[in-house]
Amino acid sequence: AQKITQTQPGMFVQEKEAVTLDCTYDTSDPSYGLFWYKQPSSGEMIFLIYQGSYDQQNATEGRYSLNFQKARKSANLVISASQLGDSAMYFCAMREGWGGATNKLIFGTGTLLAVQP
């Protein structure tokens, strides 16, 4: 079974509008971490935002926020006021357990976002 599911292979958004990228996860471990990464066409994976399973508040980092719905096992990324530079592949990833030396990230298949002027 897929542990991380991103159901949107591609998304379009108009510049300055908000967009939500979906991510659902599956784990029986009560401790886990959820990460979002952005990968432009240049290839570098850029860390955007992190949510821990015990965090009470939704994570926010500038224009990025994570809509964490634990009961539904979803961790959607919201990008506000989209910019042309936001066009990229976005990956949702999960780390099961507390992390540490055997930290393994499980990645979703990604969503390719295109921001239109």
Added chain:
Amino acid sequence: DTEVTQTPKHLVMGMTNKKSLKCEQHMGHRAMYWYKQKAKKPPELMFVYSYEKLSINESVPSRFSPECPNSSLLNLHLHALQPEDSALYLCASSPPAGMIDTQYFGPGTRLTVL
């Protein structure tokens, strides 16, 4: 500073060549990772080093040989590769235990095997 550097940016090699990829970080991270990424796919974990010791090898063929000479440096030695090994190779590092274990990635090396 969350910088991980990788050299070279691009590499073209023949199937009989021996080459190495280099990764460096100066953030005091004690875990370092190699990933392989094919076009339009998520990264696939290859190796994890923790405190300079190999802790995970995801059943990677022996033509890929990792090395961690010190806590800041990670190499990937390549020998007798196949054309299907052409991919983007990403290095990452993460902070020690007690901190959020976010993996920070380098810009990658685009490898082409002829």
